[in-house]
Amino acid sequence: xxxxxxxxxxxxxxxxxxxxxxxxxxxxxxxxxxxxxxxxxxxxxxxxxxxxxxxxxxxxxxxxxxxxxxxxxxxxxxxxxxxxxxxxxxxxxxxxxxxxxxxxxxxxxxxxxxxxxxxxxxxxxxxxxxxxxxxxxxxxxxxxxxxxxxxxxxxxxxxxxxxxxxxxxxxxxxxxxxxxx
Numbered sequence: 001x002x003x004x005x006x007x008x009x010x011x012x013x014x015x016x017x018x019x020x021x022x023x024x025x026x027x028x029x030x031x032x033x034x035x036x037x038x039x040x041x042x043x044x045x046x047x048x049x050x051x052x053x054x055x056x057x058x059x060x061x062x063x064x065x066x067x068x069x070x071x072x073x074x075x076x077x078x079x080x081x082x083x084x085x086x087x088x089x090x091x092x093x094x095x096x097x098x099x100x101x102x103x104x105x106x107x108x109x110x111x112x113x114x115x116x117x118x119x120x121x122x123x124x125x126x127x128x129x130x131x132x133x134x135x136x137x138x139x140x141x142x143x144x145x146x147x148x149x150x151x152x153x154x155x156x157x158x159x160x161x162x163x164x165x166x167x168x169x170x171x172x173x174x175x176x177x178x179x180x181x
Contacts, residue, residue, distance in 0.1 A: 001026070005033045016042055016052070032167070042116055050123035058116070062132040065112025076101045086111070 005011060014036040017023040023039055043065070050056075068086055075087045083091070090109055094101060100176065120128050 055127040055132050056120050056125050057129045062113040067110045069108045070106050071109050073105050
């Protein structure tokens with residue numbers, strides 16, 4: 001993050017973390033930069049707060065969001081309306097974004113990461129960078145995706161540019177100008 005901010009000195013950055021310890025570590029490492037630090041759970045952040053930012057960088061924190069474990073395949077049976085709210089929400093997400101349910105009987109689903117990305121997209125942040133390190137992941141190169149989705153709350157189509165990469169904090173930036181965007 002230090003190199004990114006050094007190369008882009010005109011950024012007005014805000015760093016958000018749920019951990020006081022990790023936020024303090026970021027303050028120490030980035031003490032020479034003008035950054036606003038916010039101690040808060042990202043999932044509790046209001047969408048209107050996010051709308052003022054031009055780029056969101058989620059660097060190695062997606063795996064820290066709440067994950068539903070041991071979700072069963074029968075969650076996706078159309079006739080199942082007796083499910084708890086969490087499983088109904090998972091089913092809604094799969095339908096809303098056209099996700100194919102896994103083939104196995106039990107699976108884990110990082111609903112927090114999906115809801116965080118959804119929140120960023122609904123805030124219309126033009127650039128979103130997501131990265132998560134995993135010893136089991138591999139990628140040929142950085143991949144660009146454009147997601148098109150219809151969200152039931154707005155009933156209007158939105159587009160969101162998302163760049164993903166497995167590189168080894170959560171930083172939201174208000175940009176004046178970045179020549180490479």
